[in-house]
Amino acid sequence: MEPRISFVTLAVADLEPVRAFYLAGLGWPAVFDDGDEVVMIQAGPQLVLSLWRRDAFEAEVGYAPSQGRAPLTLAHNVATRAEVSEVLDAARAAGAPEVSTPQERAWGGFTGYFSDPDGFRWEVAWNPGPVGQLVLHDTGEIERGDGDAPRT
The missing domain is CATH 3.10.180.10 (2,3-Dihydroxybiphenyl 1,2-Dioxygenase, domain 1)
Incomplete structure (x- = not known):
């Protein structure tokens, strides 16, 4: 397996302020934005940062603990x-x-x-x-x- 990370996905409690921060605030362009559940931003030549509303994230991936700051x-x-x-x-x-x-x-x-x-x-x-x-x-x-x- 080639060492590579293609996506980094962050499950967020409230997508709207996070979307506004990255897109309007930092000026990063979305490569995909469904308007409701997920926003994707190309963060490098072969890397996408995915901002996913927590409940939609959990519906696909499973439970995501939300207590405290993520240790990363x-x-x-x-x-x-x-x-x-x-x-x-x-x-x-x-x-x-x-x-x-x-x-x-x-x-x-x-x-x-x-x-x-x-x-x-x-x-x-x-x-x-x-x-x-x-x-x-x-x-x-x-x-x-x-x-x-x-x-x-």
């Missing part, structure tokens, strides 16, 4: 340190209920976090190491740092 983060890597703050500012302007101040990390990168209206946490990361570069589109010149630690 999604990551949005950027090519420069400055972009971390820019993306966090965009999330704040889009209505993210929580946005952290970006910080220097011991592994040599610079990151901060925001949450979407349903509480899913996003890491915004500048990673000057080889793993960080692996996940970026070919953007030409990549800002390099002193650290070269693997990080996603």
Whole structure:
């Protein structure tokens, strides 16, 4: 089996504010939106982020525990340190209920976090190491740092 993730699906309690956050707030275009149960956004060349109303999700997949914050983060890597703050500012302007101040990390990168209206946490990361570069589109010149630690 080839190592690959094609879809990341988030079961959300209320699809409307989540749809508004990603589509209108962040400006991400939907590749599919049925208007009622699911919104799909192309999040990479071969990756789709699917936002699925929780009850519709559970009807197909089964019970999804809803207590507390999901023990996972999604990551949005950027090519420069400055972009971390820019993306966090965009999330704040889009209505993210929580946005952290970006910080220097011991592994040599610079990151901060925001949450979407349903509480899913996003890491915004500048990673000057080889793993960080692996996940970026070919953007030409990549800002390099002193650290070269693997990080996603």
